[in-house]
Amino acid sequence: MAAFPLTRLPASSVENVLRMMSPLQLVVFSLLSKKCKDQVNSLNTSAETMRIQITNSIVFEVPFDEDTLRIEFYELDAFMVRLMRDERNKTLRAAAKVTIGIYRNEVYTEYSQWFTNKLSVKQWVEQLKCVFPNVDVDWIHFSAGAFRFDLDSIQETFPKIPQLSINHTGDYGFNRLILEKFLPTYAISISRNCFEDFRIPHKTIFTMSNVPNLWIEGPRMNITSNSTL
Amino acid sequence: MSVENAPVVDVDEAAIPVEKKMYYRFESNDKKEFRVSELAIQQSETLNRLVEAMGYTSEDVENKPAIAIENIDGKTLKLVFQWCEHHKGEAIPVDDGSVPKIVEIPEFDAKLMDIDNGLLFKLIWAADYLNIVQLLNVSCKKVANMAQGKTPAQLRRVYLLPSDEEDEAAKRAAQEAQDPRAREVEEEFEERKRQGGNSFF
Known part of the structure; x- marks a missing residue:
């Protein structure tokens, strides 16, 4: 595609162009220079919440009316998941590969991916707060595979977590550590499968009792792995 | 008075004076002349004010020199006036400041803007200068669409953005x-x- 000299348009037209870009395009544009970042910031694009999904990758989700902006770091394919199953304490430094997309009804309507990322996950949070000045992390959701990441690094990246959701990460010790590190929060939703034999230790129940909104998901009974198959 | 009771008046349609359509003449900076209907001109706030201020009669339009538009060339002006004629009589959109700004490009406009980026660039400058709100919207939308699915490196190349x-x-x-x-x-x-x-x- 031939180039278009955007910056040589009248300033009002540049603003008009930016206002018509999708959230994905605004994020990508903001990465190009300080000036681009300031231009995008001045649009004051509305987005309020950002959910963080930590599995064997880290995903940011920013919902809009019908669409959701999704940004994924440390993505692993099925082969790499097996290969990296013993990986632990991965810090949230810059992941070279970034996948960013807009999806609607679980289908991508726009998508981009690059392998030259130099921003850490924390810098990405700051970048998104610049693009969407009112956005705040409201939920962090841990689930299968999250144990590969370093919890101190996660805590440093997301110092304030109002709401926490935990499914079994694949490592009971890691599940327990999440609670130790991140409680108290305003709300917590936790699955019983985070605990061995689905039994929540009394100490944990006591700790969670200080959380104003608590949901415990899953069966109350002691279910063996054979009976769930 | 109810509608049913209103007096019925026979209208002699031939007796109604038909307003003669007025076509203004404009000249680009490379001396190309265009005739543009009064209604089409209303899409341009700048030209609309200009012709109102001039107060031309139908005779003036024919006898006086064409109105010069100094900083737009004939190729660009042709596109501008084609757009204005096609969209004449349509309401001019009011910007509510929303982000993202939702703009659809109609089929006619898409065909009109099937041009190289150099001409698209001139078209946006012309629409900005002549203050044609909806032409600016669709042409800027076309530029915004160039960003679809691009990586940062690709976007820098597409928009020639400096580091x-x-x-x-x-x-x-x-x-x-x-x-x-x-x-x-x-x-x-x-x-x-x-x-x-x-x-x-």
Whole structure:
């Protein structure tokens, strides 16, 4: 595609162009220079919440009316998941590969991916707060595979977590550590499968009792792995 | 009075004066002339004000020289007036300041803007100068669409966007061009700092 000299348009037209870009395009544009970042910031694009999904990758989700902006770091394919199953304490430094997309009804309507990322996950949070000045992390959701990441690094990246959701990460010790590190929060939703034999230790129940909104998901009974198959 | 009771009046349609359509004449900076209907001109706030201020009659339009548009060439102006004629009589959209701004490009406009980027660039400048709100919207939307699915490196190439270093260099060059003495003062200041002086004055 031939180039278009955007910056040589009248300033009002540049603003008009930016206002018509999708959230994905605004994020990508903001990465190009300080000036681009300031231009995008001045649009004051509305987005309020950002959910963080930590599995064997880290995903940011920013919902809009019908669409959701999704940004994924440390993505692993099925082969790499097996290969990296013993990986632990991965810090949230810059992941070279970034996948960013807009999806609607679980289908991508726009998508981009690059392998030259130099921003850490924390810098990405700051970048998104610049693009969407009112956005705040409201939920962090841990689930299968999250144990590969370093919890101190996660805590440093997301110092304030109002709401926490935990499914079994694949490592009971890691599940327990999440609670130790991140409680108290305003709300917590936790699955019983985070605990061995689905039994929540009394100490944990006591700790969670200080959380104003608590949901415990899953069966109350002691279910063996054979009976769930 | 109810509608049913309203008096029925026979209308002799032939007796109704038909308003003669007025076509204004405009000339581009490369001396191409265009005839544009009064209704089409209303899409351009700038031209609409201009013709209102001129108060031309039908005779004036024919007898006086075409209105010169100094900074737009014939090729661009042709597109502008084609667009205005096609959309004449349509309401001019009011910008509510929303982000993202939702704009659909109609089929006619998409075909009209099936042009190279150089001409698209001129078209946006023309729409901005002539203040044609909806033409600006669709042409800017076409430029925004160029960003679809691009990586940062691709987007930099598509929009020819300078890096921070290039922005800094351009800023310095502009400052120097504006005030050559400022550079000398800056160099002198740097030299004194190197020599350990705390105060410039």
